[in-house]
Every structure is written in C-alpha cells, then in structure tokens.
Amino acid sequence: MDLENFDYPEFAKYEVVDSSNFVNFGSNEACVLGIDEAGRGPTLGPMVYAVAVSPVSLYSELKPLGLDDSKALTEAKRDIIFKKMVEDEWTRERLAYRLNVISPRMISAKMMMEGSKGALNEMSHSSCIDLIQACLDNGINVKEIYVDTVGPKDKYQKKLAEIFGKKIKIVVSEKADSKFPIVSAASIAAKVTRDERVKNWVFEEGEKDLTRDYGSGYPSDPKTKKWIAANCHPVYGFPSIVRFSWGTAQKIMEKQCCKVNWDPYNQKVVEKKSKFGKRPVLTLDNFFTKAPPSKK
Known part of the structure; x- marks a missing residue:
C-alpha cells in the first residue's frame, strides 16, 4: 500500500484550530514562531501540536504573561494565560496561534498501518512542518523558528532547514519550552486544549x-x-x-x-x-x- 498517497478518512486527519487573529498576523512585520506539543505519551486522548506567533519587535514584552513550560505551571495559571491569548487585546497584539489536534484514531491508524513506533515521531515532524507552512500560507512573515525537539535535534533541524531554506533562522532544542517564551506559549496552548478535550470528550459510541x-x-x-x-x-x-x-x-x-x-x-x-x-x-x-x- 502506498502510504504516502493514502487518503485517510476524516477521523484520521488533523483538526485545525486557529486563534481569530491568526491570518495575516503581524501585518507583514517580522515574526518569531514557537512550536511544541502536549499529549505525546498518554494512552487516552489526542496529541495536540501548537505554533505560537509573535512580532519580533514585541517578543520581549511577553515576559509579564509569566510564560513557562506548561508542565511547570499550575492548571489554573495555564488557563489564565491561554484565556488571555484568546480574549485579551494586549496579549492578542503580541500572540497568535494555530493548533493541530491529532485524534487517538489518527495516531492508532498511522502507527498500526506503518508498523513502527517511529510513526509517532514522523507524525510530530509532519505536524510541525504543516504548522510552519500554514503560517507562511496565511501571510505571516516568518523570520525565526524555535522548536522543542522530537528525536535527534541536529537531524530534525537539518530537515526543517532543507524545507524552509536558509533565510529563516531555525533552532531545534531540548526543553525549548523552558528556554524560549514563544515555545512556552505554544506549550500552554497545546496543553490547555488537550486537557479540555480529554475532560469533555465526546464519545462517538x-x-x-x-x-x-x-x-x-x-x-x-x-x-x-x-x-x-x-x-x-x-x-x-x-x-x-x-x-x-x-x-x-x-x-x-x-x-x-x-x-x-x-x-x-x-x-x-x-x-x-x-x-x-x-x-x-x-x-x-x-x-x-x-x-x-x-x-x-
């Protein structure tokens, strides 16, 4: 079976969620992206990949939000920050986001069809690439990208550089969510969204x-x-x-x-x-x- 050209059914495709300010965010001003995920290890629920976007000129102003690795924050603190990303105008001038919600059925289908746990890494890489491309396709002027690594960071960084060229600065790092505030923002958006989906799961059965x-x-x-x-x-x-x-x-x-x-x-x-x-x-x-x- 040609898995590269296989047309997965709807249940086995990403659900995409954008912040209302995502399209053309930054009005062509140079922007920085941060990418992270939540829910890689659980047996239940989706894995959520997120990209957070901020204008380079305003990036240093994110500090008052208290951004950090989502796992280092309390649930209440994560909820407050994400609510600001959704509703607060000051925050929305400085942050936008897109989410790829990868359903349990999509994860299972890919891993069981391809016969390898390496399929999870491939899904992660594909989602990251899709998120970056979505930013470019939606009029965002991407100049810097910071990614929390999946697998060997050097190999991953080279892969992204080959796709998106040398004009964009790309940094792939372990624990990027605790090093770079823009990745922290992505981590929080992914974590809050995943937790909400699991808590309020709609059982098809x-x-x-x-x-x-x-x-x-x-x-x-x-x-x-x-x-x-x-x-x-x-x-x-x-x-x-x-x-x-x-x-x-x-x-x-x-x-x-x-x-x-x-x-x-x-x-x-x-x-x-x-x-x-x-x-x-x-x-x-x-x-x-x-x-x-x-x-x-």
Whole structure:
C-alpha cells in the first residue's frame, strides 16, 4: 500500500484550530514562531501540536504573561494565560496561534498501518512542518523558528532547514519550552486544549455505559488502566478516546478480546523499501479470500 498517497478518512486527519487573529498576523512585520506539543505519551486522548506567533519587535514584552513550560505551571495559571491569548487585546497584539489536534484514531491508524513506533515521531515532524507552512500560507512573515525537539535535534533541524531554506533562522532544542517564551506559549496552548478535550470528550459510541473516571490518561495511572480494561469490547475494542496502538491497550486486548487467526497460506507479501532495507508488508488482499463456487 502506498502510504504516502493514502487518503485517510476524516477521523484520521488533523483538526485545525486557529486563534481569530491568526491570518495575516503581524501585518507583514517580522515574526518569531514557537512550536511544541502536549499529549505525546498518554494512552487516552489526542496529541495536540501548537505554533505560537509573535512580532519580533514585541517578543520581549511577553515576559509579564509569566510564560513557562506548561508542565511547570499550575492548571489554573495555564488557563489564565491561554484565556488571555484568546480574549485579551494586549496579549492578542503580541500572540497568535494555530493548533493541530491529532485524534487517538489518527495516531492508532498511522502507527498500526506503518508498523513502527517511529510513526509517532514522523507524525510530530509532519505536524510541525504543516504548522510552519500554514503560517507562511496565511501571510505571516516568518523570520525565526524555535522548536522543542522530537528525536535527534541536529537531524530534525537539518530537515526543517532543507524545507524552509536558509533565510529563516531555525533552532531545534531540548526543553525549548523552558528556554524560549514563544515555545512556552505554544506549550500552554497545546496543553490547555488537550486537557479540555480529554475532560469533555465526546464519545462517538454514546455515553450510556461509559464513565469519565479515567484519570490522567497516562499508562502508569491505575485509574486509566482500570477504565480501559472495563471498557474493552471483545470484538470492537475500545471507545474512540483510546489509542489502540499503545502497549497498555494492546495487552488488554490480547487478554479480553476475541482471537482472530489469519490464514498464512492466503497472504500476499510485497516488499516495502525503508531506511532499514526491504521488509514484507501485507496487502489488503491478505484479509480476503475468493468466494467459493456457487452451487447451481
């Protein structure tokens, strides 16, 4: 299957959320971008990528907002800062943002189709690239970019530089959310949005037999493990909030779900090239067999 050209269904695409001042932000003045994510590790809920934008001339004025790594701030403080980013005119003159909300189903589909946990890094890189491109496409004059790294920072920085050229200053760094206020702003926007989505998750399956007592959503949380195990259907698996591809979820499915044996004699195998060489990949034909002859 050609994954690069595969048209994912709507549930497996980004949900994009812009601040109302995002388009043409800065009125062509030179701007600085910061990019970070929230929700990379949990078993439950979306991963949210955010870009924050500020005019270079006003960037130093962000200090009074108290920006910091979102994990170092209390929930109340994060909420106050993000509310200012949304509503406060002084803040909105200095900050705009865009969010890519990556659903649990999109994460699961990509990771399970590509057969590698490296797919999560690739999703992160793709989202970052999409956010930068969105800024350029929406009339923002991008001069500097600061990114919290995913994977080796030098390799990631080179990748971004090859795409966006040498005219834009690009810095990829560990703990960028605690080093650069613009990345802190992105971190806060991503974290507040993710927390709100998890707290008020809309269950496509309906809420008749579902509770919201699922804890933090992280694999190490006993409440999360208990909730996932209690809401595992023997055929359909989990509600849409769960990342099927996570180890915690897969172990529960192995214990509680119906076993399916695919006939190895009917498998067709194709070779897929990757940086690790060729590896066998199952095609869609693997999951179907010819119908038996009809009786006349």
